[in-house]
Amino acid sequence: MKERIIFGFDPFVIPFTLGMVFIILYLITGTVRIIFHLSAQERKNLLKLVFSLKLFKTIKEIITDVLLHVKIFKKNLLLGYMHASIAFGWFMLIVIGHVEVLLYIPQRNGVLYYPIFFRYFVMETNQTLRGGFFFFLMDLFLLMVLSGIALAIYKRFKSRRLGMKKTTKHKPGDRIALTALWLIFPLRLLAESFTADISGGSFLTKSVNSIIQLFPSYDALITPIWWAYSISLGIFFFALPFSRYMHIPTEILLIFLRNAGIVSSSSRDGFAETEIYSCSSCGICIDVCPMISVKDKTKFTSVYLIRELRRRKEAALATSSQCLMCNKCVEACPVGIDSTRLKLLKKQEEFATNFFSYINLNNGQNIKEKTSVKEQIFDDKQVVPNKQVVTKDTNIANKETLLYYAGCMTHLTPAIYEALFKILNKASVNYSFMDKDGSICCGRPLILAGAAKHAKSLIEKNREIIKNSGASVLLLSCPICYKVFKEEYNLEGIKILHHSEYINELIKKGKIKIEKTTLNISYHDPCDLGRGSGIYEQPRELLSTVGTLVKPIEEREMSACCGGALASTKFSYEQRNEIVKCALTVLNVQKANVLVTSCPLCLKTFSPIYEKETMDIAQIVYKQMI
Amino acid sequence: MEFGFQLYKEQKVDLDIIDNSIFEKIADSQPDILKCIGCGCCTATCTGGKFTPTQFRKAILLLERGLNDNAFDLLKGCMLCGKCSLVCPRGINTRDIILKFNELYNQSKF
Numbered sequence: 114m115k116e117r118i119i120f121g122f123d124p125f126v127i128p129f130t131l132g133m134v135f136i137i138l139y140l141i142t143g144t145v146r147i148i149f150h151l152s153a154q155e156r157k158n159l160l161k162l163v164f165s166l167k168l169f170k171t172i173k174e175i176i177t178d179v180l181l182h183v184k185i186f187k188k189n190l191l192l193g194y195m196h197a198s199i200a201f202g203w204f205m206l207i208v209i210g211h212v213e214v215l216l217y218i219p220q221r222n223g224v225l226y227y228p229i230f231f232r233y234f235v236m237e238t239n240q241t242l243r244g245g246f247f248f249f250l251m252d253l254f255l256l257m258v259l260s261g262i263a264l265a266i267y268k269r270f271k272s273r274r275l276g277m278k279k280t281t282k283h284k285p286g287d288r289i290a291l292t293a294l295w296l297i298f299p300l301r302l303l304a305e306s307f308t309a310d311i312s313g314g315s316f317l318t319k320s321v322n323s324i325i326q327l328f329p330s331y332d333a334l335i336t337p338i339w340w341a342y343s344i345s346l347g348i349f350f351f352a353l354p355f356s357r358y359m360h361i362p363t364e365i366l367l368i369f370l371r372n373a374g375i376v377s378s379s380s381r382d383g384f385a386e387t388e389i390y391s392c393s394s395c396g397i398c399i400d401v402c403p404m405i406s407v408k409d410k411t412k413f414t415s416v417y418l419i420r421e422l423r424r425r426k427e428a429a430l431a432t433s434s435q436c437l438m439c440n441k442c443v444e445a446c447p448v449g450i451d452s453t454r455l456k457l458l459k460k461q462e463e464f465a466t467n468f469f470s471y472i473n474l475n476n477g478q479n480i481k482e483k484t485s486v487k488e489q490i491f492d493d494k495q496v497v498p499n500k501q502v503v504t505k506d507t508n509i510a511n512k513e514t515l516l517y518y519a520g521c522m523t524h525l526t527p528a529i530y531e532a533l534f535k536i537l538n539k540a541s542v543n544y545s546f547m548d549k550d551g552s553i554c555c556g557r558p559l560i561l562a563g564a565a566k567h568a569k570s571l572i573e574k575n576r577e578i579i580k581n582s583g584a585s586v587l588l589l590s591c592p593i594c595y596k597v598f599k600e601e602y603n604l605e606g607i608k609i610l611h612h613s614e615y616i617n618e619l620i621k622k623g624k625i626k627i628e629k630t631t632l633n634i635s636y637h638d639p640c641d642l643g644r645g646s647g648i649y650e651q652p653r654e655l656l657s658t659v660g661t662l663v664k665p666i667e668e669r670e671m672s673a674c675c676g677g678a679l680a681s682t683k684f685s686y687e688q689r690n691e692i693v694k695c696a697l698t699v700l701n702v703q704k705a706n707v708l709v710t711s712c713p714l715c716l717k718t719f720s721p722i723y724e725k726e727t728m729d730i731a732q733i734v735y736k737q738m739i
Numbered sequence: 740m741e742f743g744f745q746l747y748k749e750q751k752v753d754l755d756i757i758d759n760s761i762f763e764k765i766a767d768s769q770p771d772i773l774k775c776i777g778c779g780c781c782t783a784t785c786t787g788g789k790f791t792p793t794q795f796r797k798a799i800l801l802l803e804r805g806l807n808d809n810a811f812d813l814l815k816g817c818m819l820c821g822k823c824s825l826v827c828p829r830g831i832n833t834r835d836i837i838l839k840f841n842e843l844y845n846q847s848k849f
Contacts, residue, residue: 468814
């Protein structure tokens with residue numbers, strides 16, 4: 114193998130080289146900007162990661178996620194192959210290209226464009242057999258990429274065949290980059306085939322070359338074809354920062370930052386920017402989103418939100434408030450972008466402050482007792498300090514160890530705590546009811562609306578009451594409360610349990626006995642208990658002692674959202690019902706006699722729509738208790 | 740004319756001069772507010788209403804009369820738990836109304 118072109122240069126390499134230089138400079142500035150945005154501690158963590166054993170884990174993740182797309186393979190084989198063949202095939206073409214230069218024309222090593230246009234610049238000598246192996250590999254990987262591109266084109270027309278019901282709508286930048294990407298590889302095949310009789314080739318390029326040879330004066334086309342190949346590469350690189358393909362380089366940085374334990378602290382800059390640019394707009398989040406069952410709501414799914422955030426559109430706030438925050442898209446995302454967190458941060462950043470005030474909670478005043486509402490409003494009387502909102506002496510006795518907090522939603526469905534108390538009595542557990550007369554909210558609805566600052570005062574107050582009670586176990590019925598108590602309250606030394614966990618423990622210990630029924634039970638995983646807190650097994654274990662579990666179409670990490678979610682304030686009653694109906698179909702309720710859930714809000718949303726019986730887990734246990 | 744009784748000064752609503760633009764803006768973005776029949780289910784179930792003068796039903800009434808400050812006093816104790824929207828017989832999206840009012844009131848006041 115030796116050089117065919119003496120100076121190793123031809124003008125056609127210019128478009129590619131310009132594009133390559135541009136993208137390298139762009140990536141360097143982008144990375145520096147993002148790292149500059151991180152806090153000192155985060156930068157320290159990142160540095161620590163680079164010099165620790167975790168680096169190998171990070172590299173492994175980069176190979177499985179960025180090159181092989183293992184997560185997409187798990188979703189759909191063809192879809193996985195489509196992504197992996199393009200990514201891995203292209204990567205191997207680049208690597209082998211460099212190896213070839215290193216082996217055969219070492220004096221050109223380091224020339225930016227040389228490995229890409231290797232086959233133009235070299236010619237065969239009698240040593241070709243040595244190169245035959247690499248030629249074969251090059252053709253093999255080119256074929257792999259081409260098959261991936263063919264699948265991608267097929268997916269444009271029949272996305273269902275690749276396991277996707279809906280795909281993303283593209284912006285002009287995406288379309289330009291997409292067209293360039295689709296052209297790169299067929300043009301590469303053509304270009305390499307045109308010179309295959311000079312520079313050598315393998316099964317693919319040689320055979321195409323023999324067809325080309327049939328046409329007279331094909332020689333004249335060699336330079337234009339190589340020009341076209343170079344131009345398509347150049348266009349792709351110039352369009353890259355303005356298209357979804359920016360995810361290719363950004364995802365590597367994302368994996369590094371994530372493994373350094375960094376999470377987003379703003380909805381757009383710093384780590385969030387890495388997340389936003391890592392979104393490949395693949396659209397996997399669209400299919401799993403509960404919003405798509407409502408007409409015209411598809412445009413509010415995570416992929417479109419991320420796009421709005423990326424372009425700093427004002428609409429991002431409205432889109433964030435649409436989301437039900439069931440977290441299904443985060444579970445399904447092959448890149449692992451925490452879009453729910455971005456939405457929450459967006460809401461928080463834009464929340465109009467100075468509205469809600471819970472001063473009376475902290476001062477221990479009870480306005481209502483002393484002054485009537487009318488006097489309050491119209492006479493502007495000064496509020497007289499009165500009784501505490503929740504006094505220690507009313508419901509909480511210090512010696513008790515089990516403290517029960519019902520929360521707003523369970524107060525709306527009192528059957529749940531009534532059943533639960535009967536179970537507790539049967540098991541002779543001493544408990545006290547923290548909010549017997551109603552209480553202040555746990556704070557999660559405010560957090561979800563973006564008013565995290567206001568929620569703090571509620572959290573502080575509740576924390577004080579719980580700490581003062583001296584309880585060692587806090588029992589909850591509502592997963593919404595459960596999540597916030599676990600994540601925001603810092604209740605050291607107090608075990609926080611959801612009643613499905615607690616009842617399961619009681620049964621295991623033999624404190625209560627259950628008579629098994631012949632009922633077929635369909636269990637619905639509430640978002641905040643399942644995806645939010647990782648409790649899947651305990652309720653199932655419990656229910657299998659009560660009856661037979663029916664396997665839903667979608668369950669656990671992919672369980673449907675009931676539609677009642679508090680996070681969204683933009684769904685009307687009718688629209689929520691659409692989601693409930695959709696959720697009922699995936700719960701496989703036709704085969705079940707009873708639908709069981711462990712969230713009062715899910716119970717409240719399902720029961721009016723589902724024609725058979727809907728029950729809370731505590732209710733069904735109480736019913737079957739002997 | 741003397742009737743032997745009278746209204747609180749603040750409760751008098753002069754229909755010619757009231758400024759209920761905030762109410763109208765809310766109705767533009769969330770027409771649910773017009774559906775209210777004033778049954779009071781929201782107030783009856785309200786978590787905040789147990790200990791503070793939070794009242795959603797009355798707040799809507801006051802907003803319609805342009806008494807924004809008084810409505811604000813009735814809504815500032817809201818904890819957005821959403822029970823009111825679950826019990827509402829008209830299926831009103833109460834929290835969206837409260838948040839929209841929050842936004843508009845903040846723009847006009849703070």
